[in-house]
Amino acid sequence: xxxxxxxxxxxxxxxxxxxxxxxxxxxxxxxxxxxxxxxxxxxxxxxxxxxxxxxxxxxxxxxxxxxxxxxxxxxxxxxxxxxxxxxxxxxxxxxxxxxxxxxxxxxxxxxxxxxxxxxxxxxxxxxxxxxxxxxxxxxxxxxxxxxxxxxxxxxxxxxxxxxxxxxxxxxxxxxxxxxxxxxxxxxxxxxxxxxxxxxxxxxxxxxxxxxxxxxxxxxxxxxxxxxxxxxxxxxxxxxxxxxxxx
Amino acid sequence: xxxxxxxxxxxxxxxxxxxxxxxxxxxxxxxxxxxxxxxxxxxxxxxxxxxxxxxxxxxxxxxxxxxxxxxxxxxxxxxxxxxxxxxxxxxxxxxxxxxxxxxxxxxxxxxxxxxxxxxxxxxxxxxxxxxxxxxxxxxxxxxxxxxxxxxxxxxxxxxxxxxxxxxxxxxxxxxxxxxxxxxxxxxxxxxxxxxxxxxxxxxxxxxxxxxxxxxxxxxxxxxxxxxxxxxxxxxxxxxxxxxxxx
DNA sequence: AGCCATAGTTGTTTTTTGCAACTATAATGC
DNA sequence: GCATTATAGTTGCAAAAAACAACTATGGCT
Numbered sequence: 001x002x003x004x005x006x007x008x009x010x011x012x013x014x015x016x017x018x019x020x021x022x023x024x025x026x027x028x029x030x031x032x033x034x035x036x037x038x039x040x041x042x043x044x045x046x047x048x049x050x051x052x053x054x055x056x057x058x059x060x061x062x063x064x065x066x067x068x069x070x071x072x073x074x075x076x077x078x079x080x081x082x083x084x085x086x087x088x089x090x091x092x093x094x095x096x097x098x099x100x101x102x103x104x105x106x107x108x109x110x111x112x113x114x115x116x117x118x119x120x121x122x123x124x125x126x127x128x129x130x131x132x133x134x135x136x137x138x139x140x141x142x143x144x145x146x147x148x149x150x151x152x153x154x155x156x157x158x159x160x161x162x163x164x165x166x167x168x169x170x171x172x173x174x175x176x177x178x179x180x181x182x183x184x185x186x187x188x189x190x191x192x193x194x195x196x197x198x199x200x201x202x203x204x205x206x207x208x209x210x211x212x213x214x215x216x217x218x219x220x221x222x223x224x225x226x227x228x229x230x231x232x233x234x235x236x237x238x239x240x241x242x243x244x245x246x
Numbered sequence: 247x248x249x250x251x252x253x254x255x256x257x258x259x260x261x262x263x264x265x266x267x268x269x270x271x272x273x274x275x276x277x278x279x280x281x282x283x284x285x286x287x288x289x290x291x292x293x294x295x296x297x298x299x300x301x302x303x304x305x306x307x308x309x310x311x312x313x314x315x316x317x318x319x320x321x322x323x324x325x326x327x328x329x330x331x332x333x334x335x336x337x338x339x340x341x342x343x344x345x346x347x348x349x350x351x352x353x354x355x356x357x358x359x360x361x362x363x364x365x366x367x368x369x370x371x372x373x374x375x376x377x378x379x380x381x382x383x384x385x386x387x388x389x390x391x392x393x394x395x396x397x398x399x400x401x402x403x404x405x406x407x408x409x410x411x412x413x414x415x416x417x418x419x420x421x422x423x424x425x426x427x428x429x430x431x432x433x434x435x436x437x438x439x440x441x442x443x444x445x446x447x448x449x450x451x452x453x454x455x456x457x458x459x460x461x462x463x464x465x466x467x468x469x470x471x472x473x474x475x476x477x478x479x480x481x482x483x484x485x486x487x488x489x490x491x492x
Numbered sequence: 493a494g495c496c497a498t499a500g501t502t503g504t505t506t507t508t509t510g511c512a513a514c515t516a517t518a519a520t521g522c
Numbered sequence: 523g524c525a526t527t528a529t530a531g532t533t534g535c536a537a538a539a540a541a542c543a544a545c546t547a548t549g550g551c552t
Contacts, residue, residue: 464530
């Protein structure tokens with residue numbers, strides 16, 4: 001390739017570089033659940049280098065032959081890597097840089113998923129996988145790559161979405177009680193909420209369907225069971241939930 | 247490459263595919279401003295196939311040699327492709343699929359930027375570039391690729407962020423008046439707001455610094471000039487702005 | 493039956509908002 | 523000059539919403 005002048009040569013070099021040197025592209029998952037009164041995230045132990053033996057978020061390379069889209073890739077990895085089904089899956093953010101992976105330039109599009117603790121059934125393909133408690137916005141040990149940062153961003157997004165939307169219902173089984181829902185909010189927002197304000201808010205949002213006749217038995221008075229009304233719609237609250245802090 | 251059994255062969259094939267068949271990776275920009283009482287977006291006319299001659303969002307291939315990160319690539323393209331400086335740049339979302347570009351599997355990470363109309367200085371490198379008015383969540387002519395969908399998502403994100411954060415200040419010059427800020431909100435949210443409620447909200451958020459002595463002259467009484475206090479912090483309103491609709 | 497624990501409601505006080513009338517300060521036209 | 527007009531900014535009050543606390547309800551348990 002012979003160029004008439006330095007400017008043209010430079011242009012051609014850049015053009016070639018853009019076309020042929022592509023960054024590696026992966027998809028990672030931050031899968032949340034609530035169990036034992038704490039927020040948990042699903043982590044896998046890496047079987048290969050780099051960061052072999054380290055805990056990391058489940059995920060891996062996108063395969064253009066198999067994955068029709070990034071969303072489809074995330075849905076596939078949810079089943080294949082994490083071995084779980086989650087009712088809520090949303091794109092979080094894309095992290096890409098020269099130095100986040102020792103093998104070279106990589107970009108990863110991270111999704112975050114919510115699921116009920118009950119439906120957990122780990123059958124990680126090759127890697128060991130387990131739920132790890134989240135303290136604040138981190139877990140207790142080191143994560144590979146920039147996954148600690150990604151986890152912190154995901155926790156922040158989870159908290160802020162909880163303030164304004166109903167998505168906490170996806171952390172519970174299909175049928176749940178209002179005290180259970182309130183407890184979920186309290187665990188994630190890390191502050192107690194006022195019972196009567198919370199109920200007023202949730203009922204006015206008209207997102208729940210009362211399962212008349214069905215109740216959750218327990219210690220004291222049995223609680224009314226509800227079901228989330230429209231599984232697709234994204235309902236927004238007019239005010240943030242944490243205003244009910246007391 | 248000889249494998250002992252079908253499972254291993256399949257594994258190796260996938261591994262190779264993941265490594266060597268990477269999707270092309272681009273970065274696109276949705277740059278917003280407000281001028282002539284309307285929201286505008288910066289578009290460029292494509293000089294090359296595909297979609298040659300079509301209007302599209304500015305952007306292009308990430309160059310791993312020059313771009314240390316996706317964020318850095320977006321900042322570079324803001325200057326090189328769009329020829330503008332913007333005080334606010336935020337990642338929107340990543341769109342990737344087999345069929346969004348006729349050349350094959352591509353992923354694009356889209357950023358959205360806000361800037362004051364005054365500081366516009368188009369010097370598009372090779373392409374013709376101009377501001378185009380946004381009606382609802384679209385422009386009046388066809389866009390290449392899936393850029394119409396991307397634009398609609400960006401407008402939606404802009405509206406929802408306006409409700410809860412101060413980011414509208416980045417659509418104004420450094421010094422502005424409260425009526426100008428209110429007008430910006432009204433233009434983007436497409437509804438009139440109550441003057442006294444709006445002022446109460448903005449003043450209580452404590453995000454503006456009064457430039458005592460400086461005023462904007464005009465027809466009636468001159469308006470007090472303000473400056474945004476902390477250019478980095480992201481301030482959140484406790485309630486959505488559109489509650490002041492009247 | 494009486495106690496305890498939790499669910500759910502109701503009523504009162506306090507805060508926030510919606511709304512409209514009011515004042516303030518400039519330019520303009522006569 | 524001075525009324526008029528146009529926009530900026532304030533104030534006061536009624537209405538709505540939220541915080542708070544006390545209340546009732548309903549089960550299990552001894």
